[in-house]
Amino acid sequence: MEFDLIELIRQRTVQARDDVRLGIGDDAAVLAVPAGQELAVAIDTLVEGVHFPRGTDPADIGWKALAVNLSDLAAMGATPAWALLGLTLPQADRAFVEGFVDGFSRLAAVHRLALVGGDTTRGPLTVSVAVHGFVPPGKALTRAGARVGDAVLVTGTLGDAAAGLNVLQQWRREEDDRGQLRDYLVERLNRPTPRLAAGVALRGQAHACVDVSDGLLADLGHICAASGVGAEIDAALLPRSSALLGLYDDATALHFALGGGDDYELCFCVPPDRLSQVQADLSRLGCGATRIGRIVAGTGVRVRGHDGGWMEPGTPGWEHFA
Ligand code: ADP
Numbered sequence: 001m002e003f004d005l006i007e008l009i010r011q012r013t014v015q016a017r018d019d020v021r022l023g024i025g026d027d028a029a030v031l032a033v034p035a036g037q038e039l040a041v042a043i044d045t046l047v048e049g050v051h052f053p054r055g056t057d058p059a060d061i062g063w064k065a066l067a068v069n070l071s072d073l074a075a076m077g078a079t080p081a082w083a084l085l086g087l088t089l090p091q092a093d094r095a096f097v098e099g100f101v102d103g104f105s106r107l108a109a110v111h112r113l114a115l116v117g118g119d120t121t122r123g124p125l126t127v128s129v130a131v132h133g134f135v136p137p138g139k140a141l142t143r144a145g146a147r148v149g150d151a152v153l154v155t156g157t158l159g160d161a162a163a164g165l166n167v168l169q170q171w172r173r174e175e176d177d178r179g180q181l182r183d184y185l186v187e188r189l190n191r192p193t194p195r196l197a198a199g200v201a202l203r204g205q206a207h208a209c210v211d212v213s214d215g216l217l218a219d220l221g222h223i224c225a226a227s228g229v230g231a232e233i234d235a236a237l238l239p240r241s242s243a244l245l246g247l248y249d250d251a252t253a254l255h256f257a258l259g260g261g262d263d264y265e266l267c268f269c270v271p272p273d274r275l276s277q278v279q280a281d282l283s284r285l286g287c288g289a290t291r292i293g294r295i296v297a298g299t300g301v302r303v304r305g306h307d308g309g310w311m312e313p314g315t316p317g318w319e320h321f322a
Pocket residue numbers: 006009023024025026027028029084085086087115116117118119120
């Protein structure tokens with residue numbers, strides 16, 4: 001039965017790539033790293049009930065399992081090539097695997113990514129994806145390297161995925177005039193867009209970069225720690241979608257934008273003289289980038305609230321994350 005599932009996965013994920021010498025079917029894949037490139041690798045695991053709610057559409061799980069990994073490559077400025085899939089299933093559920101692979105391969109096709117192997121086992125529903133990508137030597141974007149005076153930017157909008165989860169937990173499925181806004185937020189949660197083209201465009205431009213998976217405060221905090229600097233963020237500058245602002249009051253929307261995870265936008269630092277060029281480049285790529293603050297001497301992330309003062313633990317929007 002396990003072999004039927006592997007064959008199903010193999011058939012539905014074919015992606016021709018010259019650099020795959022041997023894909024699914026042997027004891028290991030054999031892959032040709034292009035001469036003159038470095039290999040960037042990452043792995044992320046999604047556990048049912050922890051990283052996605054029970055009952056999530058299998059196609060959404062497949063898309064997201066790959067998207068969160070591609071987002072890590074995007075944050076490094078790498079171009080994706082290959083993936084491995086570790087699938088743990090409570091039972092040999094063909095319908096689940098069909099749906100899963102449908103979502104996975106839809107995103108894989110967009111980025112010409114080949115699934116080259118994996119492992120299939122029985123147990124509580126868990127999905128691990130490992131991705132491999134290329135980056136020119138020495139050009140990988142890292143969390144270290146932010147400098148005092150750099151502008152801090154973020155692609156897209158923040159807080160949508162956390163709001164999408166809230167929608168799933170709080171709202172009853174009923175028709176009203178705001179159904180489209182809710183669908184948008186849930187889509188942002190279930191089908192995040194990894195910012196790969198933006199990551200490539202930031203090579204040689206950004207001093208530091210991270211993807212926003214755990215929430216802006218946490219992830220920008222990682223840049224600060226790795227770079228030995230602090231950051232000051234302006235709450236009024238945080239990019240928030242019209243769906244988020246249409247469904248939630250300002251304090252709640254701010255709370256999601258600062259602390260909510262799962263947005264998979266890029267947060268990065270550029271010197272001020274490159275700001276307008278980088279913003280023009282990312283706007284041409286479709287995601288745009290908003291300046292939200294700056295790098296300062298010191299440690300940690302501070303947020304300036306709407307009243308102009310620093311937000312303290314206990315300020316609406318701040319609590320739960322400090
Ligand atoms: P082995 O016992 O030698 O590890 P497996 O029976 O686990 O081999 O896997 C057989 C082949 O199928 C291998 O090439 C493996 O990479 C591939 N494979 C197994 N599970 C998956 C999966 N979930 N996704 C993609 N490829 C898989």
